[in-house]
Amino acid sequence: MSVLFRVVRSGMTRRRTQTLVITLATLLAVTASVLAGALLVASRAPFDHAFARQRGAQLTAQFDARRATTAQVAASARASGVTGSSGPFPTTTVTPAALGTLSVVGRADPGGAVDRLTVAQGRWARRTGEIVLAVDPEGPPVRLGRQLDFPGLPGGPTLTVVGTARSVSRTADAWVVPAQIAGLTRSGRADSYQMLYRFAHAATDAQVARDRAALAAAVPKGAFSGARSWLSVRLFATRETALYVPFLVAFGVLGLVMSALVVGNVVAGSVGTGLRRIGVLKAVGCTPGQVVRAYVAQALVPAAIGTGLGLAAGHLLAAPLLADTSAVYGSVGLGVSAGVDLAVVGGVLGVVAGTAWLSAWRAGRLRTVDALAVGRTPVTGRGRGAARLAARLPVPRPVGLGLARPFHRPARAASMVAAVVFGTAAVTFATGMAASLGEVITAKNHNAADVTVSAERPGEPGPVPPEATRVTAAEAAAVRAAIAARPGTRDQYGSVTAEARVAGVTGSVPVIAYAGDASWGGFVMVSGRWVRTAGEAVVASPFLTASGTEVGDTVTLTVNGSPVRIRIVGEVFDVGQQGLRVFTDLSTLRTADPDLHPTDHSVRLTRGTDVAGYVKHLNAVLKPLGVSATDTKSVNGSDGAVALDTLAATLTLILTAVAGLGVLGGVVLDTHERIRDLGIHKALGMTPRQTVTLVIASVVLPGLAGGALGVPLGLAVHGVVMPAMGDSAGLRLPDVVLDVYRAPELLLLTLSGTALAILGALLPAGWAARVRTATALRTE
Amino acid sequence: MTTPLIELRDVTRRYDAGPPALLDVTLTVAPGEAVAVLGPSGSGKSTLLNLIAGLDRPDEGTVTVDGVRVDGLGESGAARYRRAGVGMVFQFFNLLDDLTVADNVALPAQLAGTGRREAARRAAELLDSLGIAAQASAYPGRLSGGERQRVAVARALMNRPALLLADEPTGALDSASGADVARLLQELNADGQTLVLVTHDHDLARACTRRTVHLADGRITADVTTEAVR
């Protein structure tokens, strides 16, 4: 063993560059995989952790209080498959002044078997007159002690906000003590009961549907009035991070394949060039088994070092990104899961040990005489045609010699090509994705307007309920006139948001009504066209899905109590309000709500207008009208997209480095093998610069080939991943988001393959140029 | 007295371990002269040749060839010096197996920037004059040892160097081929080619040169010129 140890050690120090390449390749491979793996897991983890901790409700069911008694509802807990339940809780729906519609549940305490709420601020409600609001991570902060009035209810009750609580299952918007519910209804008794359940099987939609059917059967007919599955809550909660998943999978797979390829190739290559040494070892009495063990160890030691460093680097890089994700959920901090670490370490070391074992095993079984003869007798025949052709090319001789080189070692050249293919594909995919995300942001912001004018919003930040910003026709006309009078105004349109109800869609749906031509407002159509006349509307994919409609269908909205028929003429790309908004012309709502007038105004300026100056002057005029203008471009940007861009850049950089290493490894092996030839060239008068030229020329063809193959691969990955990202967010993407590549860009990307190859070859080229001729000639 | 073509002054070359490979060697060679360097294995013969060829640099002393301070040249300078002024022949031929005989011979000229056509013409001429024109498009692996060494000599002469250096040119050859190569070298010298020949074969030295320098443990122990006509 000690002899073997010495063989391993000398092998590693003698072949320092290869040892270094193996270390670096595994380092980068592990970093990329840890990063991708950690984020992949993290994208689901916060919800799942919190859900498990709160013993979240897998089904939140609603029972009609007129058709079932509390005892009958409570008995549903004994339905088949139910493993835990809470309730029944009396519930109702209220609309306090200055807040949207709230579903309120009467619960004596936040604990229980299911849906153990976390009190975030203040305390739980102890008596009537108190209310606890659900935490809305995107909403404005809640002020404890605030009074909520319910003007429409008998007796005009007033409740005091005493706390906020978080329900991962989102079972209610607010909670009060059970005795309070009666006082929050017109009839003086609860309209319905809420029951919360957990089941033996509820992992899929089908299982949840079965559970739901069992419950409906357990209560009197018609009593089961509705239910929400935790799966839809989860989809809703992870929608933003769900976007990341296909992207991370793509990068993760690319990274793993590349790393395996590069590490495997370097290991196989270093064993290959060590054939003579293996022959010598066997000639002095090493058994094939010892040879294999020596070479596997020789590869595993640097790989283990690289893996350790890679783990550290991966964790360091992942930390800030994971912190971002947890902030979105307001949940506990996250670490990279141990499972990811284990999988990555096992995978990478497995690949290294596997390739080393395979190639050393082949070498170990080689007859000793044959192994000794390697390097003495040149591998004849291969690549001679190419060499002859290259000798006749009208290029400087070193270039010709270099160009012919890949043909002598087709297998090695192929592995270099593969490394470049993956590197170029990664770069192509990442640039495409960055461009696509840019388009998504533009499309989702609908912000072609240069300046927007809207009501000043004093006090609490966040969305102002529509009632609060009602304006009169005169006020709207005054703002409109002020904008029109301001020099620099090119176009303007007004808009106002109304609430509507739509069959099939729970809750209210915002309807954005436009006064004037809003078609230039930056709305990107997925299909169909923008609104032209009264009665037409456009909506986004989630609306179509939720309401079960298609472009061309007619839908009835209930606005202000009156039915409004709209024909859907197009599908617009929109993610605001979960993509459930309806865009139409103000005239469509005229009959239902004659007093609706634009509260917001979007302005397009003539080219060359100084935006800041325009805003300042306009604000001076608008001040008395209670509205203010802002520069639209100054308030945009999406953290999610920025994070994704950063992530893409980081991963691309790592993958490019891995690809560069792949080339470097190949060139190092090649130079090692040809050290004597290089010595001869130098003895014949080849200058260092000519040597560098030769080595670099030897990677130009693999680089070109890799680029030419890598770009289509990158395009294909982009073509699959972008729509998949849209899908997982429940959105169809418009064409502008998908068609982001332009011809000159593609040419550049193709050439980037060559650049990558040259970058990888630079280091060994310099080394080849510096190596002493006398030493090189002495090498057998 | 003519200015010497080669002038080594107090040259010492040490490798990391062991005694110096060359110690205080001073040697001059006149243009057109043929010198054989003789000595046992490990005495420093190849080291001496490498220093003259600019493949290696002395630790002390100076090496001047044709007025150029070879020891002061950088890597690029040394490469340019070699391709213009030095032709080298080695024991194991050092031909490039991937290239045809003609391409091997043409290579030094092409590295020096000569056009492909011009280089090919000169290579054909040399191969012809050395009697191996028939093998021009063969690969070195197919040639006999003697033929390979002729190709190596042709390649060494490609750029019409002022100086031809040969390290054990017959070391890997049978006696018939060896004699053949010896005759070739002698003819070249007779035409005025300056020649430094490293060997431990006294017969070869006698056949090709009249001056023999003896090395032992890195020092010159004898420098003999036989005036007598054989």
Ligand SMILES: Nc1ncnc2c1ncn2[C@@H]1O[C@H](COP(=O)(O)OP(=O)(O)OP(=O)(O)O)[C@@H](O)[C@H]1O
């Ligand atoms: N690159 C080197 N590194 C270390 N030592 C070297 C190197 N080259 C030569 N030597 C040492 O220098 C001494 C002289 O070597 P050199 O090759 O000049 O001998 P030589 O006379 O040509 O021998 P041979 O007749 O066997 O070719 C030897 O002891 C050798 O070990």
Ligand SMILES: [Mg+2]
């Ligand atoms: Mg020698």
